[in-house]
Amino acid sequence: MKKLPAGFWGGLAVLTTGVVFFFYSRSYPYVSEYGPGPGMFPIWLSGFLILLSGFYIFASLKGNDSSDKMPDRKGLLNVLFLIMCMAMFVLLLPVLGFNLCASATLFVLLFRAYPWFVNLAISIGSSVSLYVIFSIALGVQLPVNALGF
Amino acid sequence: MDALGLLLHGFQSALTLNNLFFCFIGVTVGQFIGVLPGIGPVAGTAVLIPLTFGMNPTSAIIMLAGIFYAAMYGGTITSVLINTPGESASVITCIDGYQMARQGRAGAALGVAAIGSFIGGVVAIVCLTFIGPVIARYALRFGPPEFFAVMMFGLLLIVGLMGKSVVKGLIAVFLGLLLSLIGQDPATGAERFLFNQLNLLDGIDFLVLAMGMFGVSEILLNAEKSMDMAKPPKVKGLIPPRDEWGPAAKAIGRGTALGMALGLVPGSSASIASLLSYSLEKRVAKDPSRFGKGAIEGVAGPETANNAYAGAALIPLFTLGIPSSPTVAILLGAFVMHGLIPGPLLYQKNPDFIWAVVASMFIGNSMLLIMNLPMANWWAKVARVPYKLLAPLVLLICMVGVFSVKRNVWDVGLLIFFGVVGYFMKKLQIPAAALLLSFILGNNIEFTMIQTMALSRHGLWYLFMRPISGTLMALCLVILAFSIISAIKKKRDALAADAEV
Numbered sequence: 001m002k003k004l005p006a007g008f009w010g011g012l013a014v015l016t017t018g019v020v021f022f023f024y025s026r027s028y029p030y031v032s033e034y035g036p037g038p039g040m041f042p043i044w045l046s047g048f049l050i051l052l053s054g055f056y057i058f059a060s061l062k063g064n065d066s067s068d069k070m071p072d073r074k075g076l077l078n079v080l081f082l083i084m085c086m087a088m089f090v091l092l093l094p095v096l097g098f099n100l101c102a103s104a105t106l107f108v109l110l111f112r113a114y115p116w117f118v119n120l121a122i123s124i125g126s127s128v129s130l131y132v133i134f135s136i137a138l139g140v141q142l143p144v145n146a147l148g149f
Numbered sequence: 150m151d152a153l154g155l156l157l158h159g160f161q162s163a164l165t166l167n168n169l170f171f172c173f174i175g176v177t178v179g180q181f182i183g184v185l186p187g188i189g190p191v192a193g194t195a196v197l198i199p200l201t202f203g204m205n206p207t208s209a210i211i212m213l214a215g216i217f218y219a220a221m222y223g224g225t226i227t228s229v230l231i232n233t234p235g236e237s238a239s240v241i242t243c244i245d246g247y248q249m250a251r252q253g254r255a256g257a258a259l260g261v262a263a264i265g266s267f268i269g270g271v272v273a274i275v276c277l278t279f280i281g282p283v284i285a286r287y288a289l290r291f292g293p294p295e296f297f298a299v300m301m302f303g304l305l306l307i308v309g310l311m312g313k314s315v316v317k318g319l320i321a322v323f324l325g326l327l328l329s330l331i332g333q334d335p336a337t338g339a340e341r342f343l344f345n346q347l348n349l350l351d352g353i354d355f356l357v358l359a360m361g362m363f364g365v366s367e368i369l370l371n372a373e374k375s376m377d378m379a380k381p382p383k384v385k386g387l388i389p390p391r392d393e394w395g396p397a398a399k400a401i402g403r404g405t406a407l408g409m410a411l412g413l414v415p416g417s418s419a420s421i422a423s424l425l426s427y428s429l430e431k432r433v434a435k436d437p438s439r440f441g442k443g444a445i446e447g448v449a450g451p452e453t454a455n456n457a458y459a460g461a462a463l464i465p466l467f468t469l470g471i472p473s474s475p476t477v478a479i480l481l482g483a484f485v486m487h488g489l490i491p492g493p494l495l496y497q498k499n500p501d502f503i504w505a506v507v508a509s510m511f512i513g514n515s516m517l518l519i520m521n522l523p524m525a526n527w528w529a530k531v532a533r534v535p536y537k538l539l540a541p542l543v544l545l546i547c548m549v550g551v552f553s554v555k556r557n558v559w560d561v562g563l564l565i566f567f568g569v570v571g572y573f574m575k576k577l578q579i580p581a582a583a584l585l586l587s588f589i590l591g592n593n594i595e596f597t598m599i600q601t602m603a604l605s606r607h608g609l610w611y612l613f614m615r616p617i618s619g620t621l622m623a624l625c626l627v628i629l630a631f632s633i634i635s636a637i638k639k640k641r642d643a644l645a646a647d648a649e650v
Contacts, residue, residue: 006576006577007577010573010577010579013573014320017327018323021327021342024341024342028334028339028341029339032336034336034337034599034603035599035602035603036336036598036602037337037339038336038337038341041326041595041598042327042330042341042342045326045327045330046323046327048319048323049327052316052319052320052323055316056316056317056320059316065314066313066314066578067576067577068575068576068578070576071373072373075372075373075374076373078372078373079369079372079373079572082368082369082372082544083369083565083568083569085544086365086548086561086565087565089545089548089561090558090562090565093558093561094558098549102545102549105545106541106542109541109544110538113535113537113538122538126542126545127545130545130546134199134549134553137203138200138202138203138553139203140553140556141556142549142552142553
């Protein structure tokens with residue numbers, strides 16, 4: 001079976017977004033006492049989005065789409081690695097506190113780039129510097145762990 | 150008080166030690182961002198917004214505006230010395246700038262670029278000084294229909310000028326508008342599109358969207374390729390030889406006019422300004438075959454044009470509240486975060502602020518001239534900061550920056566989501582910049598549309614019944630028709646660029 005172009009999948013994602021917003025828009029009043037209601041603008045926008053996604057899917061199936069090449073296996077793994085590291089940061093931040101969580105995330109991100117002792121120094125140094133800038137200089141309270149750091 | 154008097158008053162504020170310091174920080178960071186490939190001015194400005202939370206609005210905007218115009222200066226250095234543009238507006242400089250460097254004329258290329266950038270930047274700010282108040286006074290007569298028409302005009306120009314496909318441009322605009330509707334309806338306060346998530350009650354924060362779409366997605370894109378920098382050559386003699394002064398001066402003049410004109414057009418970008426300036430120089434040259442082999446006009450024109458653009462792009466923002474490019478959209482977001490509403494009333498309500506920012510831009514450009522002429526060698530070394538170290542740090546700063554807005558981990562999750570969406574949008578060549586601009590204008594577009602419809606029994610036809618809004622709406626239809634025809638004839642590639650990232 002012929003592989004479908006990337007534009008087709010992109011168009012499908014846009015279509016899904018349009019349909020979801022259209023579906024929700026219908027539950028809001030179309031008119032209000034001031035004139036247009038909260039549902040009017042989104043109904044038209046999502047309707048047009050559905051129409052445009054149709055054009056997009058059609059163009060990509062006809063081979064008239066100009067998308068960049070998707071990454072090779074190595075490139076894709078690098079991208080996934082970064083996303084996983086960021087997800088790790090989100091999950092661990094409330095538990096470990098900023099300093100530990102940021103140090104651990106940086107350590108993992110820089111694992112292949114530097115020897116472990118250099119990596120450790122950079123990770124801890126950068127995290128503590130950011131903590132000082134945000135928490136102390138700018139007064140933004142960053143999360144701390146049960147041990148208070 | 151006339152514009153000159155107000156400007157002098159602005160200098161009084163801009164020259165305080167505090168504002169001078171933040172102006173210096175802004176232009177230094179901007180220069181740094183411009184020099185480093187992989188981080189553009191949009192991401193750079195967005196990443197640094199959280200650092201301005203504790204500042205007064207004047208210092209904050211002085212710093213953030215500094216990043217915007219300084220990035221245009223910095224991008225030249227790596228384009229000339231190592232054939233790697235630091236930001237998209239300097240891509241075209243690689244062609245002749247790098248050839249000049251190979252011929253041992255790197256100093257002359259950097260010298261003329263710095264002088265041209267300074268002249269283009271300063272002339273554009275002079276224009277902002279004198280034209281800005283006039284436009285703002287005129288715009289005070291605008292009602293909701295006029296503002297609605299101006300915003301629609303801006304969005305359609307973006308669709309017309311950005312990206313290779315009208316359909317993709319429109320998809321980006323509609324997606325941005327739909328995202329802006331998440332939260333509460335501006336007229337009735339009704340909750341919309343919360344998807345059972347109370348975190349969405351206040352809508353999506355523009356900083357989360359901007360950092361995700363431009364900061365995180367850029368790093369994800371760069372993760373696919375090697376970002377190692379070549380060693381830059383030594384720079385000697387920054388003043389071009391006497392026989393090149395004439396052609397360089399003419400190219401600087403043309404670049405200034407072109408960049409300023411494009412700065413006023415929403416949807417254009419610094420990249421388009423430098424690209425058009427290069428083709429203009431090639432067209433007017435007596436011997437076009439010199440281009441691509443180290444013609445000084447090929448550096449002087451585009452580098453002047455992108456700086457003139459940066460200054461002029463602030464005119465629609467200050468006077469009408471309309472961002473003309475993604476970086477200016479980030480600045481608009483920063484204005485709002487600091488409680489300022491850009492538009493005609495800004496000149497009346499916050500004159501101290503506006504004139505201090507304008508004055509700081511004269512000072513910032515002077516600082517940049519010094520940074521770029523005697524210190525070019527030093528900046529070339531900065532370009533060699535390893536990207537493998539920089540990228541994780543930028544990711545971490547993005548995440549901490551977003552967290553610091555509401556102290557909510559949800560926003561960091563949303564940042565990652567928009568980072569991935571931005572990555573795929575760039576892969577599919579859907580212009581993320583158009584999405585960001587429409588997202589920022591979305592609430593105002595809906596609100597002015599509701600006001601327009603409430604003003605008249607004629608519905609949206611009322612827009613065509615008033616002279617200014619009617620003319621603008623007619624122009625919108627012309628732009629849309631022109632974009633569709635050019636897409637059908639496949640003539641859009643010349644201006645295609647999801648630029649200034």
